[in-house]
Amino acid sequence: MSLQTTSTPAPSLTQRYRDVxxxxxxxxxxxxxxxxxxxxxxxxxxxxxxxxxxxxxxxxMILSREPGYEPFDARxxxxxxxxxxxxGTPFTRANRGLLTRPSAAEVKAYRAHVDAAxxxxxxxxxxxxxxxxxxxxxxxQQHQELMLTDIKHAFFHNPLLPAxxxxxxxxxxxxxxxDWIEHKGGLAKTGYxxxxxxxxxxxxxxxxxxxxxxxAARLITNGEYSAFIEDGGYARSDLWLSDGxxxxxxxxxxxPLYWLKDGQHFTLNGVRPINAxxxxxxVSFFEAAAYAAWAGKxxxxxxxxxxxxxxxxxAGQFLDLDHLHPRxxxxxxxxxxxxxxxxxxSYDPYPGFQPFDGKLAEYNGKFMVSQLVLRGGSCVTPAxxxxxxxxxxxxxxxxxxxxxxxxxxxxx
Numbered sequence: 300m301s302l303q304t305t306s307t308p309a310p311s312l313t314q315r316y317r318d319v320x321x322x323x324x325x326x327x328x329x330x331x332x333x334x335x336x337x338x339x340x341x342x343x344x345x346x347x348x349x350x351x352x353x354x355x356x357x358x359x360m361i362l363s364r365e366p367g368y369e370p371f372d373a374r375x376x377x378x379x380x381x382x383x384x385x386x387g388t389p390f391t392r393a394n395r396g397l398l399t400r401p402s403a404a405e406v407k408a409y410r411a412h413v414d415a416a417x418x419x420x421x422x423x424x425x426x427x428x429x430x431x432x433x434x435x436x437x438x439x440q441q442h443q444e445l446m447l448t449d450i451k452h453a454f455f456h457n458p459l460l461p462a463x464x465x466x467x468x469x470x471x472x473x474x475x476x477x478d479w480i481e482h483k484g485g486l487a488k489t490g491y492x493x494x495x496x497x498x499x500x501x502x503x504x505x506x507x508x509x510x511x512x513x514x515a516a517r518l519i520t521n522g523e524y525s526a527f528i529e530d531g532g533y534a535r536s537d538l539w540l541s542d543g544x545x546x547x548x549x550x551x552x553x554x555p556l557y558w559l560k561d562g563q564h565f566t567l568n569g570v571r572p573i574n575a576x577x578x579x580x581x582v583s584f585f586e587a588a589a590y591a592a593w594a595g596k597x598x599x600x601x602x603x604x605x606x607x608x609x610x611x612x613x614a615g616q617f618l619d620l621d622h623l624h625p626r627x628x629x630x631x632x633x634x635x636x637x638x639x640x641x642x643x644x645s646y647d648p649y650p651g652f653q654p655f656d657g658k659l660a661e662y663n664g665k666f667m668v669s670q671l672v673l674r675g676g677s678c679v680t681p682a683x684x685x686x687x688x689x690x691x692x693x694x695x696x697x698x699x700x701x702x703x704x705x706x707x708x709x710x711x
C-alpha cells in the first residue's frame with residue numbers, strides 16, 4: 300500500500316520532529332555510556348543502537364534522496380540497518396552489544412548531523428517527505444518504548460538491581476471490582492479508517508463477524524494474579540497450552556518476570572512493593588491464557604478488543620519518565636495504556652492487505668507468522684503514538700514487554 304499523505308503543516312511537523320527526537324535523548328539521559336552499550340539478550344538492543352538506528356531510518360529513507368546530502372559516516376549503514384534485506388545485509392541482531400564503536404558521543408553527533416539536515420529540509424518538504432517523516436517519528440516512538448523495556452531487562456540482570464530513575468513507592472491499593480462491557484455481536488468494522496496516521500498492518504478497514512461477548516473493563520491486577528499463583532496456577536498442567544507448559548517447566552517460571560521474593564518486584568523506578576491494585580505486567584501469552592483458563596474465562600480476539608475500545612476510548616497511564624509502571628484503575632474503564640493486552644488472534648494480514656511501497660515493504664508484512672497480537676499500549680508507550688487500531692505483535696513466549704491480561708467471555 301502507499302503511505303497516506305499527511306496534511307500536517309510543515310512548521311507543526313518540524314516541532315513534532317524536535318519533540319520526538321528530544322524525548323529519545325531524554326530517555327537516554329540517565330544512562331552512562333556503559334549502560335547504553337549493554338545487550339542482555341538477542342531480543343533486546345543496546346540503547347545506543349536504538350538511538351543510532353532511528354537516526355539511520357531518517358537518513359536512509361528520506362535524506363539519502365536529498366540533493367547534496369552527505370552521510371555522517373557511510374559505514375554506519377552496515378551496522379544500524381535493522382532488518383531491511385533490500386537495503387543490504389543487516390548486522391547480526393544478537394551481536395549488537397559488541398558494537399563498542401561508534402561511541403555514545405559519536406552516536407549523539409550522528410543524531411545532531413541528521414537532525415540539522417532534517418530541519419533544513421522540512422520547511423520545504425512536499426507531501427511524500429512529510430508523510431515519510433511522520434512514519435519515521437512513529438517508528439522512533441516504537442523504539443522509545445523498546446529503549447525502556449530493554450534497559451529494564453538489562454538492569455534486572457545486574458545483581459545491584461539499579462533503578463533507571465528512582466521514585467518513591469506508592470501506597471498499595473486494593474484490587475478494584477471487575478466490571479464487564481457487553482457487545483451484542485454481529486458485523487463490525489475494524490481497522491484503519493483513513494484518518495491521521497496508521498501502519499500498513501492496520502489496513503484495510505474491513506468487516507468481521509462477532510458472536511455476542513463481554514470484555515473486562517480493565518486489566519487483571521497483581522492481586523488477582525497472586526490468587527492464581529497461590530492456587531497452584533504454575534503447577535497445574537491442565538490450565539496451560541502444551542508449548543507454554545513445556546516452556547514454563549524448562550524455564551522454571553513461578554511468577555511474572557521481575558517479581559522477587561517477599562512481595563517485591565523490580566521496576567524501572569527500582570525495587571518496590573507489589574501493588575495489588577496495579578495491572579499485572581510482564582507475563583507471556585502462555586501465562587495470560589493459563590490465567591484465563593483458571594478464571595473460567597478466555598482471552599479476547601483483537602477484533603473484540605477493538606470494537607469495545609472504539610466505543611470506550613478511555614486511557615490509562617502513558618509514558619511518564621518519573622513513574623514508569625502501570626497504575627491502578629480504581630473502577631475506571633481503561634482500554635489504552637498501563638499494559639499491552641494479549642489477544643487470542645494470530646498476527647495475520649487483514650483481507651486485502653498491501654505493504655508499504657518501495658523500501659518500506661519490509662516494515663511489517665514479513666513478520667506475519669508465529670506471533671500473536673497485543674492491543675492497547677502500555678505505561679511506556681508515548682500517548683500520541685497509540686490508537687485503537689494499533690496492532691503490536693510478539694511471540695507467545697515474550698515477557699520483557701509491559702504485557703498483561705484482559706479477559707473476555709461469550710454471552711450464550
